[in-house]
Amino acid sequence: MKKYKIKQVKSGIGRTQKQKDTLYALGLRKMNQTREVEGSPQVLGMIEKVRHLITIEEV
Secondary structure: OOEEEEEEOOOOOOOOHHHHHHHHHOOOOOOOOEEEEEOOHHHHHHHHHOHHHEEEEEO
8 A cells, every 4th residue: 555645734723624623533733744644545535635735745
């Protein structure tokens, strides 16, 4: 499975609760925090939902 490095670049303030929960589930709790995640279908779906708040880099 591929690994992805995701970084939160925009705030969750003013976003819907679902988007905030998705960021939290991805392990992003603060601005500019970076996380490495496995590319499972569930994670890829979460990434797609908050794509406008994060940057994605394939590792």
